[in-house]
Amino acid sequence: MDMKVAIQLFTLREACQEDFVGTLKKVAELGYDGVEFAGNWGGLEAENLKKILDDLSLKTAGSHVPLHMLENELDNVIEFQKKIGSHYITCPYLPEERRGEYSQLANILTEIGRTCAENGIKFSYHNHAFELEDIEGKRPLNVLLDESNPEVVNAELDIYWLTKAGENPVEWIEKYKGRTPLLHLKDMTTDQEQFFAELGTGGVDLESSIRKGIESGVEWFIVEQDQTKRDPFESAKISLDYLRNNFISLKM
Secondary structure: OEOOEEEEHHHHHHHHHHOHHHHHHHHHHHOOOEEEEEOOOOOOOHHHHHHHHHHOOOEEEEEEOOHHHHHHOHHHHHHHHHHOOOOEEEEOOOOHHHOOOHHHHHHHHHHHHHHHHHOOOEEEEEOOOHHHOOEOOEOHHHHHHHOOOOOOOEEEEEHHHHHHOOOOHHHHHHHOOOOOOEEEEOEEOOOOOOOEEOOOOOOOOHHHHHHHHHHOOOOEEEEOOOOOOOOHHHHHHHHHHHHHHHOOOOEO
16 A cells, blocks of 8 residues: 555645635645544535545545543544544644643543544544653653553654654654554754754655654654745645655555
């Protein structure tokens, strides 16, 4: 099976606000295999959204769902995801007021993950850089992943944020081998700004992370660019072209 590449729609959030379906059409035209939703499904009913995706030959590479929805509306979230053909749900972020209770959160993630698994869905946690800051000799990301149940809680590792925190993404992919079904691909400018960059234009060691990801069982490689100084669709094209030209024929 060829390497599957999706785009995280947070990259195209403004376009999604203006024309959600039109944005999906442009993503399909660019040649992406799928999309990862960013807590926004365009206000569409699940059946309508699934039909649109099918018509565009786009797969659902998962959805980012806020923690408060996972805690309070999980049954509805799962039902919607199943209807749109999604097999992946990810907690994308921890609100500042919830940080610090990481051991408790590991237990909460386990409960969410268990319910997802019972419904045939893989549940993951997506990191930023703040989870890599040492707190009394421990890093929050390790706590969240090591104290949760590895059978039901996975990692959606973000190689930009790992790199920005001074970590080696390859080591993290290896450490959580078999628990990283989704991998966020991002690049970073080589200047002091360390701004988000189109894949292949910055200094992140993308090749090593992608090859390690393939070796470790990553199911979807997901392009995300939090901010861009170009038109977002142009950025999305540059990143996909980079992958096409360098990795797209690699087997998973």
